Amino acid sequence: MTDSTAFDWRSFLLKWSGEWADSLPESETRDADDEAARQARWLGFPPASEERIAAMEERLGRQLPPSYREFLKVSDGWRNAGGFVWLLAGTGDARWHNNESGLADMYAEHLDEDSGPEERREADLWRRGLQLDVESDVTYVLMDPEDVDDDGEWAVYTWSSWRAEPPERHANFLAFMRDMHREFHSLGARQGDTGPVFANDTTRELDARVEEARLAALGGGWEQAEKALDEAKGYSRPRAAGLGDQIRRLLGKTYMVYFEDLVTDPRYTPELLPPLVAEHARHTNWDDATLRFQLRGADDELMSLAFETLDQVRNGTYRYTPAGPFGEAVDRARELARWGGSDAAWRTLMDALPLWEPLGPDHLAPLAWVADPVLGQLLTPERGRELLSTPRAGRTGTPPSPAANLDPGGLxxxxxxxxxxxxxxxxxxxxxxxxxxxxxxxxxxxxxxxxxxxxxxxxxxxxxxxxxxxxxxxxxxxxxxxxxxxxxxxxxxxxxxxxxxxxxxxxxxxxxxxxxxxxxxxxxxxxxxxxxxxxxxxxxxxxxxxxxxxxxxxxxxxxxxxxxxxxxxxxxxxxxxxxxxxxxxxxxxxxxxxxxxxxxxxxxxxxxxxxxxxxxxxxxxxxxxxxxxxxWTRPPGQGETYTVVRRDPPPAQWTTGGHP
Structure with missing residues (x-):
């Protein structure tokens, strides 16, 4: 029995349905089907009989993948799968796509003699795929009968015209439905004041995991913490992205690291703003307007500080100056590093890390030092793991083995x-x-x-x-x-x-x-x-x-x-x-x-x-x-010539001189 066939579909779908019903504003006007689903607290349909499933397989000429088959036994179709698929096919509506969208032709236009098998298979998906979307916001959901794993599961591909991205792959139908449940949560968590408070058993469980992950990270357990925070981030839970980004930044994973929810908090700005600004400076020399996007929700005072810090980073004058004994160690480390003592500087920081004091409960590690022009070069992924594995802020645990030195010594x-x-x-x-x-x-x-x-x-x-x-x-x-x-x-x-x-x-x-x-x-x-x-x-x-x-x-x-x-x-x-x-x-x-x-x-x-x-x-x-x-050379002697290039723009002028 595979994981997908052992999955408890009924409990999962009932929970999803109840969360959806509770998230709807009372004053919102709904069509009859959605209103009936809200009152019944059920987004699905009656289960499909074995005969209906067998008839569908005979019509399609293929045996259905296990997870979709098990789903149909609980609900013959589904409403509101995520935010953009309003009706998902059951036994009567699933059909071969046969390039109904014309996307096969669009993808084929980009193929040439150098195109590989994956590119050609992506184009052919739109001819062979089984279409599951019945009603949607220009979103296609196709199961691929040629992308099959060892358990007989078909991969699911989703594509939306307004996303301007290649199709997204989901390993199987169960993975697709979990992703759609996650998408529903992500959208619900952002509904603001337009509806009831988005709180349910799932959100409460995830928020508890975020707090557990925070404590684990401070104790050196960053790996399990990162995994839990990534899961909560997928559901748009508060703090998850801001906490997870601190771990990712120290591991050198800088892409899309914005310290959401935390960088605009005055308590954490001194530590989280400099690394965000430094990464912006590393990749952007001209369009500083994007910094406003990265600091969504920042007021004028914070934006002014951001641009001031940006100037310091670009000029090489930014200095990381934390308070207390750890700050004194930072000064010693900088003095060592600016004369080439990278390994000694790193050990100075690590020896002082137990003295480090967070700026607030959601501050996981010292971070602003990565923007310091002298100290920032000390960071490597291995050293980032050492720092994250070191218990701090009052937490106890076994210190990690020191990261290897970067200098081999000698000449x-x-x-x-x-x-x-x-x-x-x-x-x-x-x-x-x-x-x-x-x-x-x-x-x-x-x-x-x-x-x-x-x-x-x-x-x-x-x-x-x-x-x-x-x-x-x-x-x-x-x-x-x-x-x-x-x-x-x-x-x-x-x-x-x-x-x-x-x-x-x-x-x-x-x-x-x-x-x-x-x-x-x-x-x-x-x-x-x-x-x-x-x-x-x-x-x-x-x-x-x-x-x-x-x-x-x-x-x-x-x-x-x-x-x-x-x-x-x-x-x-x-x-x-x-x-x-x-x-x-x-x-x-x-x-x-x-x-x-x-x-x-x-x-x-x-x-x-x-x-x-x-x-x-x-x-x-x-x-x-x-x-x-x-x-390093003496002046030219008698009879020796030399060349001078004077850059008088434009053009450059060449002059030959020498001693007779």
Whole structure:
């Protein structure tokens, strides 16, 4: 016996009928059939006999699917199936559709030689389907005799002209009727003041489940909570969408997350408005009117706050500042994250989560931090699950296992292909014992502006320059060149991201360096290493370079101690190179064209020698401070030429210069 044949149709249909009758306003004018159904508290008809069902099957030439057959034994047809099918067929009215709607022709027009089997079957549905709608609001209900499961159930498809969507599939007739009962509830819950209060056993049961789900979510049981809230949301129960959206947002499921019923509540606005606005900003650059749709019911004051927050998000100046001990931990986490410590920042937040205080009973977890430009990049689906699985707000339970770190440590990850294989070359400077804020003073010309820091509270002043506010490297490059009118091969000023490179080192990293030109290259290690040690690595060992190259230089107290450059099969060296970094160990026995094989062991050796590390997640997905260094090349000498491109719109002008 299948689930559909074991289903108690009579109890389900009686409950539905009673709920429908109780939802009707007394003053509403109804036709005779609906009025009789209201008084009888029964939307159905007398049951179909086995003989009538058998005669129907003989007329159609097919055995009916089990769930529809069992339904007919209880009611030979149905009134008001959902909100748009007013009469559903019984044994006498069901018929083959035979393209009565003309939809087969409409769908066939979109078929071509590349159309797959599913598309063709969708078009043919309108010729072969069994039509169940008798009276409707331009809505068709068809059972598909060729979409059959192992229990002999036929899938049901519904289509409405005003929905402008492909047909909706229901697994079987029972699933279709449950969906129609849900649709009736969803519409009834929104009837407002036009009728009696929409309350019945179903709504009371669902509302109790919503409250149970809320408590379960706070205790770390987000999976069962999400399932219960999704079910209640389908019935348009209050709070269900707003609570469920908090779970979905932390799982990275951002589509159609609006925090309904809660975001316009002043108690929750500080936590729910920023993530909603941030998602809007991520996908929309021009039509901010849609924000009003997402904040349905918002007053002028809330809309003003929404647009103010939107400006902060787009400018990168929004800051998540909760109160209390958890807020203090947020500040510490932000400080760690803005210098590349993504994993340490996340652990700081998780360790402080038991101290977090909700803004009200329907606040399930801290959320506004995902809109913070520095903290938001810490979120991954795995970390979202960790946060949601952690008991909080006074609830007890077993803490979850920590989510895996995002940074592998060391430098060897640079030898791995990046997403899209765009990182064919990179270079970085490591300086020992100094804070990242000090790097501009060591890597820019004295008194220079380092490329011009952005205005704003988030800019950080170093010794001689200004660090740009934290942003992705892509955004930093776009910002730095947006107003630039002249580009020259005369110099090679690198836009670098800065942060901490482990316990004792700070880094400046460039993931899109200019072409390596050894004769004019000047390592910045000596200038960066005044009073300490500094190291420079520039790698171009990936395929795509005419001459694969790798440079390493080490300076101490302002003087270069050793260096080597591998390029095109040749090694140039100076100073006393430690045995662990001896270049012949890595390049000496390589076959021609195999230079890339040396990259990982070289980076592993550098990691062991200096104990330094670069934060992969922050450099590839996070937001870091940036600045522009002095040139990595010396000025052109006598007889050397260079190219200048001046962007004088329009058109661009090319100028060739040089020293005679």
């Amino acid at each position: 060897a990850w640079l030898a791995e292909p990046d997403r899209g294989n765009n990182r064919t070359s990179y270079r970085f400077v490591l300086v020992e014992g100094v804070h990242p804020e000090e790097l501009p003073g060591r890597l820019t010309d004295a008194g220079g502006d380092g490329g011009g820091g952005m205005n704003g509270d988030a800019d950080v002043h170093g010794a001689d320059t200004v660090l740009n506010a934290p942003m992705t490297l892509w955004d930093a490059r776009h910002t730095s060149t947006a107003d630039q009118r002249e580009f020259s091969s005369y110099d090679d000023r690198a836009l670098v991201a800065v942060g901490r490179a482990g316990t004792d080192w700070s880094f400046a990293f460039d993931d899109r360096p200019a072409p390596f030109h050894r004769p004019r290259f000047v390592s910045p290690a000596a200038a960066a290493g005044v009073g300490t040690r500094a190291m420079v690595v520039w790698s171009g060992l990936r395929p795509g370079h005419r001459k694969p190259f790798f440079h390493l230089s080490m300076a101490e107290d302002g003087a270069e101690r050793y260096a080597f450059t591998y390029e095109g099969g040749e090694i140039r060296r100076s100073g006393e190179i430690p045995e662990a970094l001896e270049p012949t160990r890595f390049f000496g026995d390589l076959a021609e064209g195999a230079a890339a094989e040396a990259e990982r062991p070289l980076l592993e050796a550098v990691t062991r020698e200096f104990g330094a590390s670069l934060p992969r997640h922050a450099l590839t997905s996070g937001r870091l401070h940036t600045f522009t260094t002095r040139s």
